[in-house]
Amino acid sequence: MTQTLPDTELPNPLDPEETMSRDEIESLQLARLQETIAYAYDRVPLYKEKYDAAGVHPSDLKELADLAKFPFTEKEDLRKTYPFGMFAVPQQQVARIHASSGTTGRATVVGYTQSDLDDWAKLGARCLRLSGVKPGWKVHNAYGYGLFTGGLGAHAAAERLGTTVIPMSGGQTEKQITLIQDFAPDAILCTPTYLLTIGDAMQRQGIDPRSTSLKVAVLGAEPWTEEMRHELEVMFDLDACDIYGLSEVMGPGVAGESNQTKDGSHIWEDHFRPEIIDAFDPSQTMPDGQHGELVFTSLTKQALPIIRYRTHDLTRLLPGTARPGHRRMGRITGRSDDMIILRGVNLFPSQIEELALKVAGLSPHFQLEITRPDRMDQLAVKIERRDDCTTDRAEAAGLELQKLIKIHVGSSCRIDVVDPESLPRSVGKLRRIYDLREK
Known part of the structure; x- marks a missing residue:
């Protein structure tokens, strides 16, 4: 290296x-936390509504552990207040605006x-x-x-x-x-x-x-x-x-x-x-x-x-x-929102990546497809073989990955080993999960 x-x-x-x-960091955190919660309560209506409804006030934060008394903020809160309802300063003080893609709902806007x-x-x-x-x-x-x-x-x-x-x-x-x-x-x-x-x-x-x-x-x-x-x-x-x-x-x-x-x-x-x-x-x-x-x-x-x-x-x-x-x-x-619950077993794409890269002949290029051909959800792992892996060796590698997933994740699945360059490539964030179940 x-x-x-x-x-x-x-x-x-x-x-x-x-x-x-x-100790110095936690002392700084407490001072800044007290200031931030009071600032948000005074300037952002959603925070005042949430805290009043929960029966908490910025003055209740006496130590760092008191933060747990305050309600969570969710992505849905930003969507509900779209576009600028969460901003705590006037528009003329906002130097830049960014936003999520909004592919799973209304975009979240940040300033x-x-x-x-x-x-x-x-x-x-x-x-x-x-x-x-x-x-x-x-x-x-x-x-x-x-x-x-x-x-x-x-x-x-x-x-x-x-x-x-x-x-x-x-x-x-x-x-x-x-x-x-x-x-x-x-x-x-x-x-x-x-x-x-x-x-x-x-x-x-x-x-x-x-x-x-x-x-x-x-x-x-x-x-x-x-x-x-x-x-x-x-x-x-x-x-x-x-x-x-x-x-x-x-x-x-x-x-x-x-x-x-x-x-x-x-x-x-x-x-x-x-x-x-x-x-x-x-x-x-x-x-x-x-x-x-x-x-x-x-x-x-x-x-x-x-x-x-x-x-x-x-x-x-x-x-x-x-x-x-x-x-x-x-x-x-x-x-947690990417977690696949497959017949009662929790599974994440990163688990498949970790296991796949332990198997000789298999590449890091894979995608997960969830279907429900009958009453039970089924998972298929499509994964590319490496260039130096023959078709015969690829079949054995697929069986090895299937066994590892069963042992370490606790779920059975189908492994489809496909040719190199046959799956989509990343140009930024890569989509790993394809849910093909009928809604």
Whole structure:
């Protein structure tokens, strides 16, 4: 793997908050939390309605544990107040607006003051620096630009760090390859499945991805496994690190992973207070180390303060390592709203990815199809064989994967091993689940 300088040798120093102790961070969190909840209650009608209905008031927050007294915020709240009902500042103070695609309903709209944008760029730069990206490097940004927060969020972070940004955006894979070869970037920013798509396309052209100038890949916007990290690092001979964020909380840069430890993303807790709740009983807050659904409260946002926002991402909180005062997120195992309940068994696409990459001859390219041919749901896993895997070997590999899924997940399914290049490729976030049941 690429050798990188420790943070102490980087030209620009760490933010003072990055080196705070745990006690210092929690003291700062409490002060900022009290201010944020009062600010949201006074300025956003939905919060006042929710808190009054629940019988809680901002003055009830005396210690960090009191946050659990306050109601959750859901994506549906943002849809219900569409477009600008959750904004806490007048329109003339909103410097930028982003929005989700709205493919599963009305779009969720988020806004930023100039101070919010400055914080976003600062935290994103922290993430890139933690992952090994250095000032002066060339950074190829293949996140999509536009209303999606990925492209512009990563762009501002890279500029704040002091890199030269190549704003390629997503798609046009052949052009991506040309620019990577011609411009010789040191780092790439995109989703993990899209980096895999780029690598596959390079190999089809006879280009060895390991021959490129890329040293670091900062990957996010979708869950991915340690097995996928290994696949990409071997394919490109680089360090692959995670970055976490979502539009409603801020965008990419809420948490970032160290290339020195590669043990999960450190949450910037001077700006966000994370919680883990029981995904099946949200009233229960889980202790650190226990798996559940991730919930975020913003501590400094002006345009769109977000209180106890349910992300539906499933993970756990762990002690900090590369940044000891800031807790880490364990790798996201999936989303509670992406969970497949198959004949009483809970299953996530990331579980299939983890098992598939343990089987020789099978590639990371797969999709899940759910059907109901009779009264029972059926799952089919369509997965590509690798180029060097013959049809006969592919049949045996499929049976091996079927057995692993039965053992480790506890559900039976059909495995269809298909030819290379026969499944859709990622140009951003990849769709894994196809629900073909009649509604």
